[in-house]
Amino acid sequence: MKIERIEDINLLYQYPENDRFQYAGGICTNRLTTLILVHTDTNHVGIGSVYSHPSLIHLIIRDQLNPLLIGEDPRNVEELWKKMYGLTLWYGRKGVAMSTLGGVDTALWDLRGKSVEKPVWELLGGERKTCPAYASGLLWKEVEKLAEEAGQYIEKGFRRVKMRLARSEEYDTSAILAVRKAIGMDHDVIVDASMRYHFELACRMGDFLKEQKVFWYEEPFAPEDIDSYTALRQVVRVPIAGGENEFGLQGFREMIRAKALDIVQPDASRCGGISEAWKIAKMAEESGLGVATHSWNDAVAIIANAHMVSAAPNGITVEVDQMNNPFVNELLVEPLQIEDGELQLSHAPGLGIQLDLEVIDKFRMGDPLTIPDGVYSDMTFGKSYFPEPIGYEER
Ligand SMILES: [Mg+2]
Structure with missing residues (x-):
């Protein structure tokens, strides 16, 4: 089994007014996530996900992790983790680079399971x-x-x-x-x-x-x-x-x-x-x-x-x-x-899940490098959405 390409799919959802919720970071207007698909020459696809800045995830996959892993055997999970960590070390270790290589790692675990028909x-x-x-x-x-x-x-x-x-x-x-x-x-x-x-x-x-x-x-x-x-x-x-x-x-x-x-x-x-x-x-x-x-x-x-x-x-x-x-x-x-x-969970191989492709199409971000302004629960984009610090009244 060989890796043919790694795909990142950024998803974005805007809450209708009624579903918005308030928390310490303000009023949440949107949600986002990034799916990672590792495509192989055996037609198996490994699935992972990352929760971080979508544009940065996209660049790390496109320019570094995808070229690094093409042609590798995805079942060598530990070895590939070390390679990804080594390549991103200078700007990585914590934050988006670590999260991104983790999304690939999870997809590799999915493939490892699928290759031997066992759940993770x-x-x-x-x-x-x-x-x-x-x-x-x-x-x-x-x-x-x-x-x-x-x-x-x-x-x-x-x-x-x-x-x-x-x-x-x-x-x-x-x-x-x-x-x-x-x-x-x-x-x-x-x-x-x-x-x-x-x-x-x-x-x-x-x-x-x-x-x-x-x-x-x-x-x-x-x-x-x-x-x-x-x-x-x-x-x-x-x-x-x-x-x-x-x-x-x-x-x-x-x-x-x-x-x-x-x-x-x-x-x-x-x-x-x-x-x-x-x-x-x-x-x-x-x-x-x-x-x-x-x-x-x-x-x-x-x-x-x-x-x-x-x-x-x-x-x-x-x-x-x-x-x-x-x-x-x-x-x-x-x-x-x-x-x-x-x-x-189940006995289905790997993570045991199947993605709904229509749902992916519905929420896919047009351009992963352009994120609409809003409060995304843990991340905020656009100056007008940056929350004023909220005080805490003690007894
Ligand atoms: Mg918490």
Whole structure:
């Protein structure tokens, strides 16, 4: 099997007015993701995805990774990962280059599975064809509406939900109480503080989260502020989670060595692909930590993460974006299926997914180098959309 070409497909979706949601970065107007297709001479196509700046992904694929890998055997995943890392090292290591080579890596894992007709979870040594999953939504909206939304996730088959805090101290506490009341003590509440707390506030909130039996306490601080994570972990009794903004084994090694986290949150579409996410999961396991992947771009990333979490002995759960994102809900011929809190995988080879080509055509960006202005949840394009910093009112 030989690689013939690597294709990147940038997808863009503009929310109708009613579906826009508010969060710490403003009002989200658009979503985007990039699919990576690795075409081979055997007509097998490997599928991966990347969540980063689409234009930069396009240039890295077009000018570097595609020419580098043409003619290579895609089953030599580890060797090709090293080549891609070496080629992008000077400007890479963290951020878009690492995410891009990771998208290719995930597509190579898909091909490796397809070539031997085994699912990726089995290649990784896993034994279960499901993976625990949680509903990720509950962004800044009125507290009564949060309760209603949380209840709907349980009805849909989820057993665990994640909500966003860091709006004001009063909002944060009343929002948690409302969601807890809506889903009861038999289901788990996860909270995400979106890097907006300072240390004293984080401690104060931590005590409240402990009382409310919160399942984990995500990103109270910026990823650079490792010392605050370490200090917080010594005083609060709720598992601290982070890592969606970290890249590569070396980035997670720093956090794990500093004893900054209880739960690491790599994302195969950001941190360096299935290969790197798997190494991160292994390192976490050696340190007695759990792994619960981040996902916020598309169903390919969710599935890639799920194969990894399902196979990892310390795998806890995967994130499933509930914000009416068509790249999550419509991209796959067989949509994601959640039963009793478990995302269903299968024995189908590789990632076991098929892309809906009509959906791809519908959302494909005309020119990957021109991104329409807007707030894209994690990225913002266009000066008029840059958010004013939002303050946080404390009690
Ligand atoms: Mg988060």
